[in-house]
Amino acid sequence: MDILIKAGRIIDPASNFDGVSDILIQDGKIVSIKPLLKPRSKVKVIRAKDFWVLPGLIDMHCHLRDPGDPEEETIASGSLSAAKGGFTSIACMANTVPPIDTPAMVKYVKEKAKAEAKVNVYPIGAVTKGLEGKSLTEMGRMIEEGAVAFSDDGRTILNSNVLRHALEYVRQFHLPIISHCEDTGLSSGGLMNEGYFSTIWGLKGIPALAEEIMVQRDIMLAREYKAPLHIAHVSTARSVRLIRAAKEEGLKITCETCPHYFSLTDEAVDKYNTNAKVSPPLRSQKDIKAILKGLKDGTIDVIATDHAPHRLEKKNVEFASASCGMVGFETALPLVITELITKKVLSRKEAVKKLTINPARILGLHKGSLREGADADITIVDPKAQYNIDVNQFVSKSKNSPFNGRPVSGRVAYTIVGGRIVFTNA
Amino acid sequence: MNKVKGLISKDLLGLRELPESDLNLILKTATSMKEIFMRPIRRVPPLLAKNIITLFYEPSTRTRTSFHMAAKMLSANTTNIAVSSSSVKKGETLIDTVKNLEAMGVDAIIIRHKMAGAARLVAENIKGSVINAGDGFNEHPTQALLDIFTMQEKKGEIEGKKVVIVGDILHSRVARSNIWGLKKLGAKVTVVGPPTLMPKDIEKLGVHVSYNIDKEIKDADFVNVLRIQLERQEGGLFPSLEEYHKLFGITSARLKKAKKDIIVMHPGPLNRGVEISSEVADGPYNVILDQVTNGVAVRMAILFLLLGGKFRR
Numbered sequence: 053m054d055i056l057i058k059a060g061r062i063i064d065p066a067s068n069f070d071g072v073s074d075i076l077i078q079d080g081k082i083v084s085i086k087p088l089l090k091p092r093s094k095v096k097v098i099r100a101k102d103f104w105v106l107p108g109l110i111d112m113h114c115h116l117r118d119p120g121d122p123e124e125e126t127i128a129s130g131s132l133s134a135a136k137g138g139f140t141s142i143a144c145m146a147n148t149v150p151p152i153d154t155p156a157m158v159k160y161v162k163e164k165a166k167a168e169a170k171v172n173v174y175p176i177g178a179v180t181k182g183l184e185g186k187s188l189t190e191m192g193r194m195i196e197e198g199a200v201a202f203s204d205d206g207r208t209i210l211n212s213n214v215l216r217h218a219l220e221y222v223r224q225f226h227l228p229i230i231s232h233c234e235d236t237g238l239s240s241g242g243l244m245n246e247g248y249f250s251t252i253w254g255l256k257g258i259p260a261l262a263e264e265i266m267v268q269r270d271i272m273l274a275r276e277y278k279a280p281l282h283i284a285h286v287s288t289a290r291s292v293r294l295i296r297a298a299k300e301e302g303l304k305i306t307c308e309t310c311p312h313y314f315s316l317t318d319e320a321v322d323k324y325n326t327n328a329k330v331s332p333p334l335r336s337q338k339d340i341k342a343i344l345k346g347l348k349d350g351t352i353d354v355i356a357t358d359h360a361p362h363r364l365e366k367k368n369v370e371f372a373s374a375s376c377g378m379v380g381f382e383t384a385l386p387l388v389i390t391e392l393i394t395k396k397v398l399s400r401k402e403a404v405k406k407l408t409i410n411p412a413r414i415l416g417l418h419k420g421s422l423r424e425g426a427d428a429d430i431t432i433v434d435p436k437a438q439y440n441i442d443v444n445q446f447v448s449k450s451k452n453s454p455f456n457g458r459p460v461s462g463r464v465a466y467t468i469v470g471g472r473i474v475f476t477n478a
Numbered sequence: 479m480n481k482v483k484g485l486i487s488k489d490l491l492g493l494r495e496l497p498e499s500d501l502n503l504i505l506k507t508a509t510s511m512k513e514i515f516m517r518p519i520r521r522v523p524p525l526l527a528k529n530i531i532t533l534f535y536e537p538s539t540r541t542r543t544s545f546h547m548a549a550k551m552l553s554a555n556t557t558n559i560a561v562s563s564s565s566v567k568k569g570e571t572l573i574d575t576v577k578n579l580e581a582m583g584v585d586a587i588i589i590r591h592k593m594a595g596a597a598r599l600v601a602e603n604i605k606g607s608v609i610n611a612g613d614g615f616n617e618h619p620t621q622a623l624l625d626i627f628t629m630q631e632k633k634g635e636i637e638g639k640k641v642v643i644v645g646d647i648l649h650s651r652v653a654r655s656n657i658w659g660l661k662k663l664g665a666k667v668t669v670v671g672p673p674t675l676m677p678k679d680i681e682k683l684g685v686h687v688s689y690n691i692d693k694e695i696k697d698a699d700f701v702n703v704l705r706i707q708l709e710r711q712e713g714g715l716f717p718s719l720e721e722y723h724k725l726f727g728i729t730s731a732r733l734k735k736a737k738k739d740i741i742v743m744h745p746g747p748l749n750r751g752v753e754i755s756s757e758v759a760d761g762p763y764n765v766i767l768d769q770v771t772n773g774v775a776v777r778m779a780i781l782f783l784l785l786g787g788k789f790r791r
Contacts, residue, residue: 252494254594254616254654257678324595369571370593372614416640 060100064149065405066421080471085157108140108429113356137381140429153178158197203230219279233266289342308354326374388464437463492617512775525554548777621656637664645704
């Protein structure tokens with residue numbers, strides 16, 4: 053059915069538009085963006101007065117656990133969770149069990165998504181076979197099946213020569229390598245950020261340096277081999293500075309951070325809260341300050357969720373035994389609104405940019421903008437809704453979030469993918 | 479024995495969170511307990527028919543035996559779970575294990591575990607009392623309490639006294655619990671050890687950090703010598719036990735430069751010739767066996783206050 057979105061505040065960073073208008077959707081496409089469009093008889097009207105109408109949000113970093121553990125998440129449940137969070141396109145990481153490291157595995161994810169996903173799902177292929185950091189995967193054939201980027205996320209490619217070859221090889225495809233930066237010697241046995249809190253709780257620390265040393269190495273490799281590189285989940289102050297300098301130099305480097313790296317410090321591990329155990333770990337106040345600065349000055353291009361569902365059994369254990377990661381789809385947008393927009397770190401447009409057109413450009417997706425002729429992927433948000441995050445309301449199969457109970461503003465009212473309403477809370 | 483008020487918490491997880499009033503109550507009660515301990519018939523009835531379990535996931539002789547002796551002198555029933563022969567080996571989770579023990583009617587679980595926070599996890603999942611007998615590098619509160627009790631016994635007020643803790647501070651739950659307890663009582667605490675065994679930001683706990691034992695020992699009232707674990711040397715944190723002994727070992731030669739009434743403590747077990755020389759370990763300044771005796775009194779006090787007194791919660 054055709055949809056007419058009436059009188060919403062349209063925020064489209066790609067066309068630099070921020071104003072009240074109507075949007076008409078026909079056959080899955082945006083056909084008209086004009087004020088005061090007249091509804092025809094067979095059109096569903098969404099009254100969006102006081103709501104924000106955004107290009108459908110794009111998450112370039114999530115874990116859907118398929119194949120792997122359908123009790124933690126499936127493509128169906130994960131994509132529903134994404135839809136509830138306002139994401140219309142998501143790129144899922146390759147570290148499933150088994151990993152997405154062959155053309156057949158990419159095809160499997162694409163077909164599974166076609167059958168059951170609520171939103172667009174784009175697989176990220178592994179850089180190396182078995183995520184072992186040794187030999188390159190068939191990237192060209194994986195792209196043919198729909199891979200949009202390559203990453204061994206969860207692991208670092210420790211052998212610099214292997215990463216060199218990967219960076220050189222992807223140049224022909226104009227797709228980035230997404231790098232998880234962690235010197236596993238420095239982080240060995242570590243459970244949380246190294247600092248005052250790791251000292252008082254007696255947990256082995258992971259120094260910020262474990263990330264930074266690899267960010268530096270990766271930048272040097274990307275410089276030398278003129279390859280597109282995207283740094284995943286930036287968490288430390290010096291990482292931001294290193295990436296800023298690399299960009300000033302003109303290198304093709306992009307990066308992302310996640311809502312938890314600007315909303316929480318390592319103090320959240322208090323009383324051994326395993327839901328605050330994540331890789332890289334939550335850092336210090338000083339790091340948050342630098343992340344905010346990096347978001348503000350454009351050093352950090354993207355806000356991604358790193359949605360990492362874990363079943364209760366993996367979290368309701370000793371801190372050292374607990375798995376790393378937190379679910380993120382259903383908390384990302386309210387945290388961006390509450391921590392970045394309301395606190396005037398970012399303008400609405402700047403914030404939306406990091407959730408839409410920026411990740412679209414990095415992954416080469418023709419998405420992320422509201423313009424006539426574009427796919428009708430649209431997120432409508434009630435920015436004034438105030439509530440406390442409640443993990444029991446999550447539609448994700450997993451509830452591992454350190455944000456339970458946190459007061460936030462901003463709630464997704466409609467998520468529209470290809471002209472279909474896939475989620476509504478209005 | 480008079481009716482006491484008991485502790486604020488149902489558990490003893492660490493000294494960081496223990497209110498100063500509870501800390502002092504435990505120390506005061508331990509004095510009465512030591513008096514019972516010194517009687518010819520060492521048994522009183524306050525914990526009659528209480529069930530106490532020691533659940534040790536790490537080896538221990540001293541601490542576990544000390545808890546058993548303490549519990550028995552207060553007439554409690556004690557059971558020891560030998561982890562190697564239990565269902566833990568079959569993959570049972572910690573929470574399931576302790577819930578099963580609770581279902582059998584246990585009043586207190588005394589747990590030692592290699593992972594920091596394990597005692598808290600147990601405490602959050604059972605109604606009975608939990609006593610932390612050491613969790614990872616986090617805390618070992620009963621050891622610190624017996625150390626402090628011994629210090630008070632030997633030198634009275636702790637306030638203003640200089641306590642040097644020397645050794646592997648990074649991996650030491652004994653050091654952390656001592657620091658929390660001693661700072662609450664106003665001691666001046668200095669930690670000494672190689673820089674590789676010093677945790678980040680430790681000075682923010684209000685302690686002085688030094689790498690020079692000769693300098694720090696001069697005006698110390700107490701030196702608490704931590705056990706050096708062989709695996710730390712194997713992990714590359716210091717080059718050899720011989721070098722460690724040379725740089726940080728407590729020897730008679732070093733003690734010559736110390737105050738005449740310095741007290742040398744060690745939580746045991748001793749690595750003679752590594753962190754402490756035999757001459758010192760058996761010499762006039764040591765109170766190592768007094769610490770062991772006091773450990774029973776302090777643990778009696780804790781068990782009594784947790785299980786015999788009323789919670790103020």
